[in-house]
Amino acid sequence: MAQQDELFQLIRSLTASEKRYFKVNASKSGDSKANYLRLFEAMDGMADYDEAGFKKKYSKENFTKYLSAEKKHLREQIMRSMRGFRSGNSVDNQIYELLQDETFYRDKGLNELREKCLLKAKEIATEYERYHLLQEILERQIGFVEEFSEKKLTQPVIALIKELDKLTQEEAIYIELWSKNKEIFSLYRSGADHKNPDVVARVNDLIEAVEANESKLGSSFRLNRIFNIAKSNYYNFIRNAEKSFQHTEQEYALFQQHPKLKEEYSINYRICLANLVSRAQSAKQNERFLEAIAELKSFPATSFNEEGEVFQNVYFLEHLFYMNTGEFEKAEALIPAIEEGLETYAQKINKARLLSFQFNIMIMYFLMHRFKEAAKWADVILEDKSEIKQGISTVTRILLPIIHFELGHHDIVENLTRSAYRYLLAKERLHSFERLMVNYLGEMPFSADEAEFNSMLKNFSEKLKLLFDDPMESTTHGMEEIRIWSTSRLNKVPMTSLL
Numbered sequence: 321m322a323q324q325d326e327l328f329q330l331i332r333s334l335t336a337s338e339k340r341y342f343k344v345n346a347s348k349s350g351d352s353k354a355n356y357l358r359l360f361e362a363m364d365g366m367a368d369y370d371e372a373g374f375k376k377k378y379s380k381e382n383f384t385k386y387l388s389a390e391k392k393h394l395r396e397q398i399m400r401s402m403r404g405f406r407s408g409n410s411v412d413n414q415i416y417e418l419l420q421d422e423t424f425y426r427d428k429g430l431n432e433l434r435e436k437c438l439l440k441a442k443e444i445a446t447e448y449e450r451y452h453l454l455q456e457i458l459e460r461q462i463g464f465v466e467e468f469s470e471k472k473l474t475q476p477v478i479a480l481i482k483e484l485d486k487l488t489q490e491e492a493i494y495i496e497l498w499s500k501n502k503e504i505f506s507l508y509r510s511g512a513d514h515k516n517p518d519v520v521a522r523v524n525d526l527i528e529a530v531e532a533n534e535s536k537l538g539s540s541f542r543l544n545r546i547f548n549i550a551k552s553n554y555y556n557f558i559r560n561a562e563k564s565f566q567h568t569e570q571e572y573a574l575f576q577q578h579p580k581l582k583e584e585y586s587i588n589y590r591i592c593l594a595n596l597v598s599r600a601q602s603a604k605q606n607e608r609f610l611e612a613i614a615e616l617k618s619f620p621a622t623s624f625n626e627e628g629e630v631f632q633n634v635y636f637l638e639h640l641f642y643m644n645t646g647e648f649e650k651a652e653a654l655i656p657a658i659e660e661g662l663e664t665y666a667q668k669i670n671k672a673r674l675l676s677f678q679f680n681i682m683i684m685y686f687l688m689h690r691f692k693e694a695a696k697w698a699d700v701i702l703e704d705k706s707e708i709k710q711g712i713s714t715v716t717r718i719l720l721p722i723i724h725f726e727l728g729h730h731d732i733v734e735n736l737t738r739s740a741y742r743y744l745l746a747k748e749r750l751h752s753f754e755r756l757m758v759n760y761l762g763e764m765p766f767s768a769d770e771a772e773f774n775s776m777l778k779n780f781s782e783k784l785k786l787l788f789d790d791p792m793e794s795t796t797h798g799m800e801e802i803r804i805w806s807t808s809r810l811n812k813v814p815m816t817s818l819l
Contacts, residue, residue, distance in 0.1 A: 327391045328369035329667065330398060331360065333624035339364065342401045355383040356394040411448045411584050415441050415457075422460065435464060448584055449542045451491045458484045493533050494543055500526045501550035508557040509672050511710045515751070527554045541578050545571055552599065561602035568592065568599045569608075587626055590619060594633030601641060613638060628668030631661040636677055643684055646819050651684050675701060675709045679716065683801060686719060687815045691726045698723060715798035717743050718757055722805060737761050752787055753799045756780070774810065781806040 334342070346357045362378055363369065375384050383390040418441040425434035438461055445454045462480045504526050512519050530550045537543045552567035571592050575582040582589050593616040600609040616634055621627040635658050642651035658677060662669065669677075682697035701716045721736035741761040744754050760780045784803050808815040 325369045325371065327395050328363055328366070330395060331363050334398075335623065338402065338405055341405045342398060345401050345404070346397070355381075355390050356397050359383040359390050359394050360398075411444060411450060412453070415445055415450060415453050418444075419453075419456065419460070431464075438464065448581065449540060451487055451494065451542075454487055455484065455491075458487065490540060490543065493536055494546060497530055497533060497543065497546045497550055500530050501546060501553060504550060504553045504557060508553060510707070511712075514557055514559065523554065523557060527551070530554070541574055541581055545574050548574070552595065556599070556602075561599065561604075565596075565599035565603035565605060565608075568596045572596050586619075587629060590616065590626065590629055590633070593619075594629075594637065597633070597637045601637065601644065609641065613641075624665075625668060628665035631665050632669045632673050632677075635661060636673065636680070639677075639684075640680055643680065643687075644819075646816060648684065648688055648816055652688070655681060671704070671706060672709050675704060675712050679709075679712045682716065682719075686723065686801065687804065687819070689726070689815065691723050695720070695723050695727065711797040714744070714747075714754070715801070718761075718798055719801065721761070722802075753784075753802075756783055756787065757798075757802070777806055777809060781810060 331339075342360070343357065346354065358381060362374075362381070362383075366374070371387075375387065378384050418437045422434050422437040422441070425431070425437060438457060442454065442457045442461070444450075445457055458480055462477055462484075465476050465480065504523060507519065507523060514520070514523075527550070530547065533543075534547065537547055548567045548571040552564045552571065555561075555564035555567065575585075575589050575592060593612055597609055597612045597616060600606075600612060613634065616630065619630065621630050635654060639651050639654050639658065642648070642654070658681070662674065662677060678697055678701050682694050682701065685691070685694040685697065698716050698720050701712060702720075704713075717740045721733050721740055724736055725733045741758060744758045744761070747754070760776075763776065781803075784799070784806060788799060788803050804815045804818045807813075807818055
């Protein structure tokens with residue numbers, strides 16, 4: 321996708337309410353005819369932004385004379401307006417405003433009002449477990465007591481210091497759980513080999529450190545939530561779908577027990593729902609999957625960020641669900657909306673999820689015997705040269721010669737086969753499935769000789785079945801698709817009928 325203009329992206333991300341607030345504020349300030357507002361209206365009316373074309377179209381407008389400066393000014397005005405729009409909307413903003421008020425009252429010597437601000441800020445920060453802000457509040461309270469308590473100074477100061485110590489300990493536990501979870505998640509998301517002894521040892525060390533804190537969680541929403549997220553990600557990494565699902569279900573239950581936090585952390589609640597959908601699907605909890613995806617869809621998005629989050633989770637999981645249940649017509653019907661969403665929310669969707677979208681679409685067309693479309697998406701996947709999702713790249717390279725063989729492109733199949741063969745051999749450690757593929761690609765005559773092809777394929781298919789019957793091997797990326805293809809080829813039945 322071509323790089324978009326940052327200001328245009330900002331305007332495009334605003335909701336209708338945010339745009340209305342911005343324009344009303346500009347009008348109230350007497351700026352209804354200002355260059356920056358006319359520039360805003362011009363850019364807001366465009367589906368795509370091309371600066372050269374924009375300057376030509378609005379050449380008679382004053383804002384095009386110094387466009388770079390006007391764009392910078394507009395962006396500043398938008399952000400100033402959005403700070404006002406969002407003021408008081410979040411718990412953090414409420415606390416920050418109370419702390420600003422406390423500073424104002426301190427300068428004015430209005431100490432009763434100052435103390436009320438601190439107590440109210442502490443009440444809110446405690447209820448919503450804003451540890452980073454509680455520390456600031458407690459430090460200000462200690463300063464207030466030291467400044468104005470004429471007697472019995474020690475006792476209240478010690479009580480506040482004890483609160484601060486307890487808070488510091490809880491924050492240290494949270495940071496440890498958070499960091500260990502992030503490392504587990506990054507190993508999974510980057511496609512680290514879950515059978516590699518070094519990787520397994522590291523992940524086990526991480527989860528042991530997480531579990532060592534279980535007795536310290538208490539009733540804290542934040543600590544219990546990050547604990548369950550870490551456990552779910554761990555079990556997801558080691559391919560224990562049922563336990564991964566159970567811990568995400570526990571995270572979901574925490575949100576239900578704390579409705580205010582569920583509302584405040586709405587984006588995190590959506591992520592929890594999306595993970596619940598994914599984990600339920602992996603654990604074959606179809607009823608729970610349908611309940612969770614219905615709830616996820618029912619949530620109205622309040623920002624561009626949330627719209628993107630809902631898109632990349634709902635459409636990805638719904639498309640995958642239809643594939644897994646054999647409803648390929650429904651899966652294919654989602655493709656136009658998925659392509660549009662990938663373009664619209666490109667800045668929101670992470671690379672791993674983008675590749676997973678592309679991979680699932682390629683596999684869908686492959687299983688539907690729509691090899692021309694599958695080849696197109698395979699090429700898109702292989703354009704990415706990053707190290708993210710290496711499993712996807714590996715499977716795509718394995719499938720590509722098969723796809724072109726099915727298309728009758730025998731002139732390029734040999735080169736693609738050789739390329740996939742070399743790619744697999746270059747890997748530091750091959751799974752049993754990948755070793756089998758190396759031998760198959762090295763020996764298999766991808767040619768028009770049907771008899772020789774079928775003879776070799778039958779031998780390969782029998783070896784593949786032995787691997788597939790091994791629970792430790794059956795989850796290896798690509799094995800299911802290759803197994804279905806070889807069975808379909810030998811028995812002359814559609815691949816979709818074998819799911």
